[in-house]
Amino acid sequence: MTPPTLSVLDLVPVREDQSTSDALAATLSLARTADELGYRRYWLAEHHNMPAVAATNPPVLIGMVAGATRRIRVGSGGVMLPNHAPLVIAEQFALLEAAYPGRIDLGIGRAPGTDPVTGWALRHGAGGVTDEAVSRFPEYVENVLAMMDAAGVGLAVQGRTHVLRATPVATSVPTVWLLGSSDYSARLAAEKGLPYVFAHHFSGSGTAEALALYRSSFRPSPELAEPSTFLTVNASVAEDADEARRRALPQLLMMLALRTGQPLGPQVSVEAAEKVELAAGQREIVEAMAARWVIGGPAEAREQVARLAATYDVDEVMIHPVAGAAVGAEPTGSPAREETLRLLAG
Numbered sequence: 001m002t003p004p005t006l007s008v009l010d011l012v013p014v015r016e017d018q019s020t021s022d023a024l025a026a027t028l029s030l031a032r033t034a035d036e037l038g039y040r041r042y043w044l045a046e047h048h049n050m051p052a053v054a055a056t057n058p059p060v061l062i063g064m065v066a067g068a069t070r071r072i073r074v075g076s077g078g079v080m081l082p083n084h085a086p087l088v089i090a091e092q093f094a095l096l097e098a099a100y101p102g103r104i105d106l107g108i109g110r111a112p113g114t115d116p117v118t119g120w121a122l123r124h125g126a127g128g129v130t131d132e133a134v135s136r137f138p139e140y141v142e143n144v145l146a147m148m149d150a151a152g153v154g155l156a157v158q159g160r161t162h163v164l165r166a167t168p169v170a171t172s173v174p175t176v177w178l179l180g181s182s183d184y185s186a187r188l189a190a191e192k193g194l195p196y197v198f199a200h201h202f203s204g205s206g207t208a209e210a211l212a213l214y215r216s217s218f219r220p221s222p223e224l225a226e227p228s229t230f231l232t233v234n235a236s237v238a239e240d241a242d243e244a245r246r247r248a249l250p251q252l253l254m255m256l257a258l259r260t261g262q263p264l265g266p267q268v269s270v271e272a273a274e275k276v277e278l279a280a281g282q283r284e285i286v287e288a289m290a291a292r293w294v295i296g297g298p299a300e301a302r303e304q305v306a307r308l309a310a311t312y313d314v315d316e317v318m319i320h321p322v323a324g325a326a327v328g329a330e331p332t333g334s335p336a337r338e339e340t341l342r343l344l345a346g
Helices: 022-037 058-068 086-099 116-122 132-134 137-148 183-192 207-216 240-259 270-274 280-293 298-311 335-345
Strands: 003-008 039-044 073-076 102-111 153-157 162-163 175-180 196-198 229-237 294-296 316-321
Touching: 003 022, 003 240, 003 335, 022 039, 022 335, 039 058, 039 102, 058 086, 058 162, 086 102, 086 137, 102 137, 116 196, 132 137, 137 153, 137 316, 175 183, 183 196, 183 294, 196 207, 196 229, 196 280, 207 229, 229 240, 229 298, 229 335, 240 270, 240 280, 240 294, 294 298, 298 316, 298 335
Parallel strands: 003 039, 003 316, 039 073, 073 102, 102 175, 175 196, 229 294, 229 316
Antiparallel strands: 153 162
16 A cells, blocks of 8 residues: 555643643644654644643644744634634635745634534624524635636625635745535535535544535635545554554543533543543444544554555545643643654655
């Protein structure tokens, strides 16, 4: 099997021994590592009001990461469009593209990425993330595309047409991707002729069906002549397979809490995670999640990644490095996450 091209997804995790400043420093170190190793792209998520996730503002993070790296593409994985006015997103990413031409990806999602209270606050109390914002998602995507184009878009106001541009003189635009964990965005991406990514790292089921729907329904567009997609996967890799499994425990416990409605907190250390006793039903959930992740030693993990790429017929796999930290790890770094990237890169 031909090894796929590798990329990185980062949620900017916050451990119990870290401040937000520490977590950001660790992300910049991880991004530099990915850049040095030849990873293709580095995407940053959007989540709000979560004690273990500092990725609240993808455009700000993208500017930081792009400025700290040399060649890697940097993007959002993704911007949750119902949380924002389309013009704001178009302006932010047009500026990023102008600052780092040819290196910016705009991944767009339809989910709010937060709880209803935070969604309400995101829109200054003006109704929050409403059903209307979600239902108008296709229109908002079109608006973002049109506003970032050099020609801009004509806006009719009081009988006159006004030209609206995200930036005065665009010479290039970011690559726009649609993201999703259901078949909705697969259909929309195919209809609009845009690249598409299914959240395999989060959902773990329905990937083959979503990709098949996207490929079979795809309509060529000025942006894209044929379907373009890749796979996302959680990974914990160490020189020893048992150590890789230990390092995966903190993230597995975090996902268990998220899926069973337990209170969330900062990510615990590997040692603290090992001491947690799970009920039989909880162990089953954890084991089922772990079975869908890439966990193991270098050769085994690289083979798993290549097998996943072959199974889903993609030439790129985006790694979400989930290896936790041991007690005493440097707060401004994430050595186990960096080692995952190094060992997968070979």
